[in-house]
Amino acid sequence: MSELPPLQPEHEKLNSKRAIEMTLTTLKYSLLLLLTGLMLGAGAAIGFVASLVKEQPALSYREIQDKIFSQAQTSFAYFNEGQQIGQLRTEEDRRLVSVFDVSPRLIQAIVATEDRLFYEHYGVNINGLFRAGYESIGGSSVQTGGSSLTQQLVKQTILTPEVNLERKAREIFLALRLERMFSKDQIIEAYMNKMYFGKNANGSNIYGVQAAAKGIFGVDVKDLNLPQSAYIAGMLQAPSRFVPFNPDGLQRGKDRQRIVLDRMLEVGYITPAEYREALAYDIKAHLREADEVRAYSKYPHLMMTIEYQAAKVLLDQDIRDNPELSERKISEEEYRELVEFKRKEVLSKGYHVYTTIDKQTYEMMNAIADNDNNFARPRSYTLPNGKRVENAIEQVGATLLDNKTGAVLGFIGGRDFQNSQYNHTAIPRQPGSTMKPIAAYAPAFELGLLQPGFVIDDSPLALDNGPGNPPFYPSNYDNRFRGPVTTRIALQHSYNIPAIKAYLEVGTERALDYVQKMGITTIVTPKENPRRNDYQSKTLPIGGLTEGVTVEELTNAFSVFANDGVLQKSFMISKITDSTGSPIFEHRVMPRRVYSEQTAYLMTDMMRSVVQSGTATSLKSYIGGRPVAGKTGTTNRDVDSWFVGYTPDVSLGVWIGYDERYPLPNSRPPRSIQIWGKIMRDLGNLYPDRYPRNANFSAPSGIVRKEICAKSGKLASEVCRQEGSALTEIFNASYAPTEVDRTPPVIREDVNDDDERLEEEREREEDREQEEGREQTEEREREAEKEKRDREKEERKQQKEEEKQERERAESNPPIERDGE
Numbered sequence: 001m002s003e004l005p006p007l008q009p010e011h012e013k014l015n016s017k018r019a020i021e022m023t024l025t026t027l028k029y030s031l032l033l034l035l036t037g038l039m040l041g042a043g044a045a046i047g048f049v050a051s052l053v054k055e056q057p058a059l060s061y062r063e064i065q066d067k068i069f070s071q072a073q074t075s076f077a078y079f080n081e082g083q084q085i086g087q088l089r090t091e092e093d094r095r096l097v098s099v100f101d102v103s104p105r106l107i108q109a110i111v112a113t114e115d116r117l118f119y120e121h122y123g124v125n126i127n128g129l130f131r132a133g134y135e136s137i138g139g140s141s142v143q144t145g146g147s148s149l150t151q152q153l154v155k156q157t158i159l160t161p162e163v164n165l166e167r168k169a170r171e172i173f174l175a176l177r178l179e180r181m182f183s184k185d186q187i188i189e190a191y192m193n194k195m196y197f198g199k200n201a202n203g204s205n206i207y208g209v210q211a212a213a214k215g216i217f218g219v220d221v222k223d224l225n226l227p228q229s230a231y232i233a234g235m236l237q238a239p240s241r242f243v244p245f246n247p248d249g250l251q252r253g254k255d256r257q258r259i260v261l262d263r264m265l266e267v268g269y270i271t272p273a274e275y276r277e278a279l280a281y282d283i284k285a286h287l288r289e290a291d292e293v294r295a296y297s298k299y300p301h302l303m304m305t306i307e308y309q310a311a312k313v314l315l316d317q318d319i320r321d322n323p324e325l326s327e328r329k330i331s332e333e334e335y336r337e338l339v340e341f342k343r344k345e346v347l348s349k350g351y352h353v354y355t356t357i358d359k360q361t362y363e364m365m366n367a368i369a370d371n372d373n374n375f376a377r378p379r380s381y382t383l384p385n386g387k388r389v390e391n392a393i394e395q396v397g398a399t400l401l402d403n404k405t406g407a408v409l410g411f412i413g414g415r416d417f418q419n420s421q422y423n424h425t426a427i428p429r430q431p432g433s434t435m436k437p438i439a440a441y442a443p444a445f446e447l448g449l450l451q452p453g454f455v456i457d458d459s460p461l462a463l464d465n466g467p468g469n470p471p472f473y474p475s476n477y478d479n480r481f482r483g484p485v486t487t488r489i490a491l492q493h494s495y496n497i498p499a500i501k502a503y504l505e506v507g508t509e510r511a512l513d514y515v516q517k518m519g520i521t522t523i524v525t526p527k528e529n530p531r532r533n534d535y536q537s538k539t540l541p542i543g544g545l546t547e548g549v550t551v552e553e554l555t556n557a558f559s560v561f562a563n564d565g566v567l568q569k570s571f572m573i574s575k576i577t578d579s580t581g582s583p584i585f586e587h588r589v590m591p592r593r594v595y596s597e598q599t600a601y602l603m604t605d606m607m608r609s610v611v612q613s614g615t616a617t618s619l620k621s622y623i624g625g626r627p628v629a630g631k632t633g634t635t636n637r638d639v640d641s642w643f644v645g646y647t648p649d650v651s652l653g654v655w656i657g658y659d660e661r662y663p664l665p666n667s668r669p670p671r672s673i674q675i676w677g678k679i680m681r682d683l684g685n686l687y688p689d690r691y692p693r694n695a696n697f698s699a700p701s702g703i704v705r706k707e708i709c710a711k712s713g714k715l716a717s718e719v720c721r722q723e724g725s726a727l728t729e730i731f732n733a734s735y736a737p738t739e740v741d742r743t744p745p746v747i748r749e750d751v752n753d754d755d756e757r758l759e760e761e762r763e764r765e766e767d768r769e770q771e772e773g774r775e776q777t778e779e780r781e782r783e784a785e786k787e788k789r790d791r792e793k794e795e796r797k798q799q800k801e802e803e804k805q806e807r808e809r810a811e812s813n814p815p816i817e818r819d820g821e
Contacts, residue, residue: 059158059174061181068157068178068190071096073350073579074211077295077306079359080407080574086295088307088347093200093215094207096350096579099189102209103224107188108270109233112263115149119184123150123175150175153191197232198239201290216244218288226274227281230260244287254283301413302362305423305572310353311342313573313585318342350579356407356572361400364682368675369396369412376665389660396675397424397551397655399570400683403559403646405589406568408552420659428522428548429655432633433494433541434642435515435549437603438557440502440541441491443514445599445732449505450487452606453706453729453737455713456498458482458490463500463538474500474539484711488606488729492614494632496542503541511540517594518557519567522547543635554644555653561603561629562646564700565595597700598732604629604697605730607645616643618669622677626684626693632670637663643672648695650683652676704733709741717741 059067073096075088087093099107111118117125125148147155154174159167178187193208200206200215212232213221224232234256235242242253261278264270270278296303315338319325330338346353368374378391398412413423444450458481462471476496482489490498503511512523512534524533524546534546556570568591576585595603607629610616615632630645639661644653656664656671664671684691707728709720714737716726723745731737 064158064174064178064181068153068182068194071193071208072348075347075349075351075353077303077353077355079362080354080356080409081359082354083359085299085302085306085355085357086291088303088351088353089296090204090347092207093204093211094193094350095210095214096193096208097189097210097221099185099192101220101222102189102192103222103229105226106209106221106224106229106233107192109229109260109264110149110188110192110236112267112269113233113260114152114236115147116263116267118149118188121148123177123179124148124172147171148175149191150178150187153187153194154178156194157190195236196239197235198243199245201245201288202294203290214288216288217286225281226270227257227261227278227283228286230264230278231257231283234260244283245290250284257283299362300417300421301366301411301423302357304421305411305413305426306353306355307343307346308339309572310346310351310576311339313571313587314346314576315339315342317585346576351584352577352579352581353573354575354577356402356405356409356574357411358409360686361410361683364686365398365400365410365412365679368678368682369398369415374675374678375415375671376667379665381662383660383662387660389658389662392658392660392662393419394664394671395420395422395424395657395659397427398675398679399425399552399555399653400679401555401559401570401651403562403649403651404568406556406559406570407574408570408572409650411552422659424655425551428545428550429640429657430543430545430548430635431554432543432635432640432642433496433499434554434631434633434644435543435545436491436494436499436541437561437607437631438518438520439511439515440499440506441487441606442561442595442599442603443506443511444502445602446514446595447506447510448732448735450502451713451729451731451735452486452488452602453708453713453727453731454487455484455711456487456490456501458485458495458497461497461500474542486710486713486729488609491606491631492609494610494615496539499541500539504538508535508538508540514594515557517567517592518560519569520549520553520557522549522553543633551653551655554642555651558630558644558646558653559651560594561600561607562648562651562697563600564597565593565600567592567594596702596732598702598734601697601699601703602730602732607631608697611645616645616673619643619645619673619677622674622681624681624684624693626680627696628680629697630676632673634670639663641670641672643670643676645676647680647691648697649691652679654679699730702733703730704736705730706736708737709743712741712743713737714739714741717743719743719745 072090072092072094074090074093077085077088079085115125117127125146151171154171158174159171182190193210195207195209197206197209197212197216200211201218202215204215206212206215209232210221212235213219213224213228216232217224217228219228231242231244231253234253237256241249242256243249244253258279261270261275265272265275315335319330345351375394375396378393380388380390381392382388393415395414396412397414399408400410401407402409411425413425414420441450450456458476460473460481462473465472474496477494481497482495485495485498487498487502489495516523522545526533526535529546532546534540537544537546552570556567559570560567568589571587573585574587575583577583608627610631611619611623611628616630619628619630626647628645628647630643633642633644634640639657641656641664642654644651646652654672654676656675658664667674669677684693705728707716707726708714709716710725710727711720717740720726720741720743
């Protein structure tokens with residue numbers, strides 16, 4: 001009798017006495033059934049059988065079909081060009097196969113060993129039952145088992161594992177029913193896909209002949225030769241004993257293989273010459289080698305994300321296709337439960353999950369994340385609540401998208417998966433000033449309230465702070481105000497006050513409507529939380545969100561500007577097929593216009609200024625002249641550091657921070673810019689033709705250039721030109737200024753040109769002094785940190801020297817032992 005999988009250990013624990021009792025019971029039942037049929041007639045025999053199987057529910061054809069043909073299968077994931085990433089998590093490796101795609105040698109080996117009369121009987125092999133009883137009683141060294149293949153299939157799929165007369169009767173009864181319902185080919189196909197075959201080269205449990213062939217010999221089951229087929233067929237008796245990847249298991253398996261070949265020779269399936277040739281075959285030399293690195297070890301963040309994303313797209317498809325689900329509001333908790341249910345389906349249905357991830361891009365990005373030299377050293381700190389955090393590592397989340405399709409080409413889920421299993425591209429964090437383009441300026445441009453050359457007054461602003469509270473006065477990062485500045489300058493240098501004023505002019509509801517249209521789903525509404533939500537915040541464009549945003553969604557939002565104002569929702573799963581290759585999900589491109597082409601281009605042009613001469617100028621050393629638009633972002637006390645930017649082809653967002661929120665150490669340039677620059681530099685080196693350096697952003701129709709006065713944003717007058725405040729700026733033609741600046745020339749009493757130059761020089765000197773002051777402070781901090789490290793190193797060295805001297809003194813002056821007085 002074939003051994004059952006480990007999930008049914010009762011069969012493995014039968015001692016010899018129990019086995020003999022079972023055999024005698026089986027013999028007794030078989031003889032009794034036969035004699036009863038002869039002496040009392042068929043009707044009485046049927047009544048006797050009915051009394052034994054009365055507890056067995058009457059299963060319909062559909063129920064039996066589902067039980068014997070429904071199998072958990074191994075699912076697989078693939079990169080965007082079809083390369084297999086690996087198999088998805090499962091407790092068992094199973095791959096279904098048609099009987100017509102199985103090597104005839106394997107079918108012969110199984111039939112000869114397990115049930116040589118399989119093609120002749122009607123579900124029960126009476127001769128086999130008697131033979132098994134004889135072998136058991138006689139203590140034969142070869143135990144063939146008494147159950148037919150059909151009975152074994154019934155035991156594995158329908159019945160519970162207890163051993164008694166009633167269960168044996170039900171087994172026979174159901175085996176006879178199966179033979180009436182299904183063909184021999186269907187039965188042996190279900191059998192071969194169900195049975196357990198021990199462990200493969202990687203140590204995974206394998207079920208079914210296809211997984212056995214691939215997992216043991218590395219070939220498809222149709223390509224198994226005679227000796228390989230005999231070895232696999234022999235494993236059915238005791239799979240865990242015959243695993244060939246250890247010397248003892250291999251030897252036992254070869255002994256069992258000889259018995260299988262003996263059976264095949266006996267029934268005439270093979271010739272003596274084939275028998276001898278099969279025995280001489282070197283099984284060990286043809287075993288599959290274990291994979292160097294399994295998918296979940298090599299790509300842990302990727303594999304876990306594929307599981308979740310595949311489950312999510314299938315659930316969302318079900319909701320769309322199910323009117324009952326689509327019409328009612330599903331709570332977040334219910335949605336999470338449904339996703340987990342779908343995840344189990346993804347892991348066990350033999351699906352093939354095709355992703356948008358580019359293998360070389362993904363590996364390049366994560367090589368940067370794995371290089372400790374790219375990040376600060378681990379640090380220990382105490383949080384305000386008293387919690388002590390030891391050896392925290394600087395974490396990173398990064399997402400790279402294709403602008404035209406929204407496909408995720410690569411991402412960094414984090415550093416050191418064993419340390420933190422979070423996918424940092426999917427966890428909301430406060431975005432800082434990266435919200436200014438999407439929450440303030442782009443909506444204002446679209447509505448014609450602002451343009452790059454329009455002027456905003458960077459001056460103190462009092463915000464209502466709730467009943468009974470004094471006004472709140474937001475400030476710029478350096479606590480200075482510049483007065484009237486153009487929108488471009490305000491964004492270029494990331495001034496806070498102009499962004500807040502733009503946001504308030506647009507209006508909270510309209511601004512957040514645009515933010516959500518750009519793909520941000522983490523905005524908290526008053527309905528979701530009446531007491532604390534994002535519609536209450538007047539400083540949202542500088543990052544004060546209720547929950548924050550994710551790296552992937554923020555990157556996707558910026559890609560709208562690169563894609564001419566159209567949102568292509570980011571996605572990672574391109575297609576899912578079932579085990580036969582039939583598609584069950586295909587990503588549908590659903591572009592949605594958010595902004596006009598003109599607004600998108602104006603935002604791009606302004607954010608190019610951020611890189612060229614604003615807060616991200618340090619990026620230029622990495623990108624080598626490549627056109628890049630983007631925005632920096634930091635949060636209070638430098639807890640989060642962001643850079644989100646794009647080229648004409650791709651968008652990339654990078655976040656840096658600690659899992660347990662704490663200020664980041666100083667770095668110049670900011671760490672987010674360093675990582676962004678290294679990824680983009682290496683991407684260009686990886687695919688120079690795909691991402692050429694000379695690609696550029698093209699201006700759409702409807703963009704005009706106007707000479708304006710920087711102080712007013714109106715068309716430049718001769719006075720502006722003479723004073724040197726005239727500049728050329730671009731506009732959406734629909735909102736370009738038409739009025740000429742009429743500001744009179746500045747007349748300063750008792751102020752000559754020399755005094756004016758001195759004043760300008762004094763202001764420039766103040767700016768230089770402040771910059772030098774910041775640099776000196778940072779330098780002092782670095783020197784203090786270095787001195788601290790050197791001091792600690794010297795103290796450790798001195799301590800070791802003192803300990804060494806103490807040991808030497810102890811060795812040269814052993815203690816004097818005194819005789820007792």
